[in-house]
Amino acid sequence: MDGDSKFPKMLWDFEEELNGTLQEEQTEQLSFRKFFCSVTELRAKQRSLLYGDFLLLSNSSSSLVYLRVWDQNDRYLAAFNWGAEEETVLQMNNPGLPRHAAVALSTNSSALPEGSSVDLMNLRLGPGQAALIKLPYTG
Structure with a gap:
């Protein structure tokens, strides 16, 4: 019940009242949303992502x-x-x-910032994290 208000307050219509746990959840959800929106945009521009062959490396x-x-x-x-x-x-x-490559996108930009170099022999991903890594064509 929303009391006197004509319109109910929706969960996403927050202002300053989020506690620590909800703030963390919201930050995580926004990070994933941003990641997948960016992947979708990049997919429309890059032929490897749009038409490319799928090679499973690890599962x-x-x-x-x-x-x-x-x-x-x-x-x-x-x-x-x-x-x-x-x-x-x-x-x-x-x-x-290659041994090293550049991060194109990541769900955790503080751990894997865009454009940073990563060691593919020792790629670390935190819990629930994802990364898209660009490997330039070398011929």
Whole structure:
């Protein structure tokens, strides 16, 4: 019940009344939303993401890593940590992959900022995190 108000206050119509837990949840939800909106926008522009071949590199109950490849375009490596509790270390020792690559997008921009270089032999993703990593076409 909203009392005297003509319009009910919706959950997303917050002002300053969120407690710490709700603020954390909202920040996390906004981070995921921003990530997937950015991925959708990038997918429309990059042929590897739009038409590219899907190459599964790693799949477990807590993580997934795959590569999207198309002709002479940049490649994109997508990495997901489904685990809610633990950080995961992904070790991609595929001979076709470079040792280092640049982060295109991440759900946690403080841990993996856009444009930063990551070591693909030791890629760390926190619980519930995802990253899209750009691998330039080298010929």
